Amino acid sequence: xxxxxxxxxxxxxxxxxxxxxxxxxxxxxxxxxxxxxxxxxxxxxxxxxxxxxxxxxxxxxxxxxxxxxxxxxxxxxxxxxxxxxxxxxxxxxxxxxxxxxxxxxxxxxxxxxxxxxxxxxxxxxxxxxxxxxxxxxxxxxxxxxxxxxxxxxxxxxxxxxxxxxxxxxxxxxxxxxxxxxxxxxxxxxxxxxxxxxxxxxxxxxxxxxxxxxxxxxxxxxxxxxxxxxxxxxxxxxxxxxxxxxxxxxxxxxxxxxxxxxxxxxxxxxxxxxxxxxxxxxxxxxxxxxxxxxxxxxxxxxxxxxxxxxxxxxxxxxxxxxxxxxxxxxxxxxxxxxxxxxxxxxxxxxxxxxxxxxxxxxxxxxxxxxxxxxxxxxxxxxxxxxxxxxxxxxxxxxxxxxxxxxxxxxxxxxxxxxxxxxxxxxxxxxxxxxxxx
Ligand code: UGA
Numbered sequence: 175x176x177x178x179x180x181x182x183x184x185x186x187x188x189x190x191x192x193x194x195x196x197x198x199x200x201x202x203x204x205x206x207x208x209x210x211x212x213x214x215x216x217x218x219x220x221x222x223x224x225x226x227x228x229x230x231x232x233x234x235x236x237x238x239x240x241x242x243x244x245x246x247x248x249x250x251x252x253x254x255x256x257x258x259x260x261x262x263x264x265x266x267x268x269x270x271x272x273x274x275x276x277x278x279x280x281x282x283x284x285x286x287x288x289x290x291x292x293x294x295x296x297x298x299x300x301x302x303x304x305x306x307x308x309x310x311x312x313x314x315x316x317x318x319x320x321x322x323x324x325x326x327x328x329x330x331x332x333x334x335x336x337x338x339x340x341x342x343x344x345x346x347x348x349x350x351x352x353x354x355x356x357x358x359x360x361x362x363x364x365x366x367x368x369x370x371x372x373x374x375x376x377x378x379x380x381x382x383x384x385x386x387x388x389x390x391x392x393x394x395x396x397x398x399x400x401x402x403x404x405x406x407x408x409x410x411x412x413x414x415x416x417x418x419x420x421x422x423x424x425x426x427x428x429x430x431x432x433x434x435x436x437x438x439x440x441x442x443x444x445x446x447x448x449x450x451x452x453x454x455x456x457x458x459x460x461x462x463x464x465x466x467x468x469x470x471x472x473x474x475x476x477x478x479x480x481x482x483x484x485x486x487x488x489x490x491x492x493x494x495x496x497x498x499x500x501x502x503x504x505x506x507x508x509x510x511x512x513x514x515x516x517x518x519x520x521x522x523x524x525x526x527x528x529x530x531x532x533x534x535x536x537x538x539x540x541x542x543x544x545x546x547x548x549x550x551x552x553x554x555x556x557x558x559x560x561x562x563x564x565x566x567x568x569x570x571x572x573x574x575x576x577x578x579x580x581x582x583x584x585x586x587x588x589x590x591x592x593x594x595x596x597x598x599x600x601x602x603x604x605x606x607x608x609x610x
Contacts, residue, residue: 175199175357178247180276181257182209182240184327184435184504185293185320187218188225189256190240192331194232196360202240203247213240221503221530224328248283252357253313255280256293256320258435259443266442267450268297277304286312289353293320295380295440297447301340301373316341316350317373319380324434325501332360336367340376384440385460390425391432392463395470398428398608402473408608409590428608429589430474430513430561431467433498435506438464470607471509474588475516477605478559481584487521492555492580494548494571495562497531505534510561513588517559518542527551529564549579557584563591573600 175198179190182204190202204210212219216230232238247253257272273294280290290308292301292315305315317340322330339354341347351370355362362368369379398408408428416423432438441460448457479486498508505511511526518524518541525543526535532544545551548566552558558580560567568591577583577600585597586605597604 175252176250177252177254178203178250179254179256180247180280181255181272182213183258184220184324186256187213188222188322188327188331189254189293191225191228191232191238192328194238195228196332199237201246201250203244205242207242210240210242222327223325223501228328244279245283247280252289252291252353253280254291254293259294259296261439261442265446267446268443270296270300277307281308281311284311284313288313289350290315291318291354293318295319296377297443298374298377301377305342314342314346314350316354317376318354319376321383324504325499334361334366336369337361338369338371338376338379340371340373381440381444384437385444385457387425388432388437388441389463392466394426394428395431396466401608405610407610427590429470430509430607431470433507433509434504438507471512471516474513474559474586474607477586478517478557479520481557481586481603481605486517489522489556490554491517491522491524492551492558493524493526494558494560494567495564496526496528496535497562500562500564503530503534505531505538511535511539513559513561514542515539525551528562529566552576552579555580556582559586559588560591561588563589568592573597573602577601
């Protein structure tokens with residue numbers, strides 16, 4: 175099939191390359207000339223495992239190209255819209271500027287029978303508004319939310335755990351759903367659940383899923399707060415409740431909490447939208463979820479400060495990690511970077527290392543000291559804090575080796591990712607989050 179993908183950021187670039195990898199003829203469109211130039215050379219503008227390979231293959235096969243000209247969308251059977259919906263600068267609601275621009279931009283190039291498939295995360299009610307604008311062209315709007323995780327984005331796109339399509343009622347909707355089944359043919363052939371529903375449900379599935387995940391993380395972090403005043407160990411608690419199949423162990427990792435370009439802004443936008451709908455109280459708990467999450471960053475700082483008797487002034491603190499999670503170079507609302515900034519603000523001499531995210535971190539916090547090489551960053555440290563659980567730190571860094579580099583013996587485990595017993599045995603004073 176011929177597809178266009180409007181917006182070549184995280185979501186769009188991966189979607190375009192992944193669709194080419196399953197045999198479609200794809201054009202990715204974005205207003206950012208530098209991004210398009212880089213993608214056209216097969217270079218991913220951000221770190222995502224597996225993306226460079228499918229980009230190069232797609233371009234070499236002739237099935238994948240990129241353009242800054244919206245006219246190149248003309249002739250595609252399906253136009254995916256994957257532009258960003260960031261938090262508004264002066265509030266919690268989502269900023270729909272890019273979605274509106276993408277729809278207005280593509281409308282002149284639509285043919286009757288084309289599909290416009292929205293993938294961006296939007297406030298419920300948006301699709302119905304956009305459909306009214308698209309329908310005079312004879313094209314059909316569908317809402318087809320995306321559930322990919324950064325770091326696993328290629329796999330999640332080609333082989334998702336479910337597909338959701340919000341379609342208009344009647345024959346038009348049935349036809350639209352059939353077209354999407356053809357687009358996602360390998361997943362459909364594998365019997366991947368394909369849920370066909372209305373616009374509002376499709377929009378809500380996306381925000382509900384992210385709200386649930388955020389709530390699960392803040393739930394275990396709330397338990398960590400209780401564990402901290404009772405002497406309990408939240409990691410054992412998570413293991414124990416996680417054995418209940420109804421609860422499950424995944425996303426019960428207590429630590430400095432969630433960040434990134436999705437969970438934080440999505441729960442805020444959801445709250446803002448619910449308030450507009452007169453149902454603010456229905457998701458009032460999301461304010462608590464947000465507050466618990468932000469408190470954990472302060473708690474990590476408190477642990478470091480406490481370890482040094484109440485002041486980190488002029489202490490050399492090595493921060494292991496800057497990305498909001500491993501397998502990503504994304505530092506948007508990164509709890510890791512936030513902790514580093516707070517320690518710097520308290521007068522610590524902070525050295526940050528990260529396998530992938532240093533350049534992005536430096537761009538937004540040029541005042542901090544960055545060292546690419548892990549061991550170099552650890553040299554002379556009075557204390558160490560793990561904030562992004564990359565394998566390089568969690569699995570591959572032995573406490574004995576770290577002791578040959580650092581001067582002090584304080585380690586704070588902001589992700590509960592280290593082997594506490596091993597670090598203690600090697601002479602370190604170990605502090606976990608929600609652990610004795
Ligand atoms: C999230 C969702 O997981 C995806 O399903 C969704 O498609 C995506 O947002 C989106 O809306 O685009 P992502 O932001 O890539 O994906 O990251 P997650 O893997 O969900 O992690 C989010 C944050 O939670 C990270 O900072 C991570 O460190 C933290 N986290 C995760 C915890 O603190 N504890 C856990 O147990 C798990």
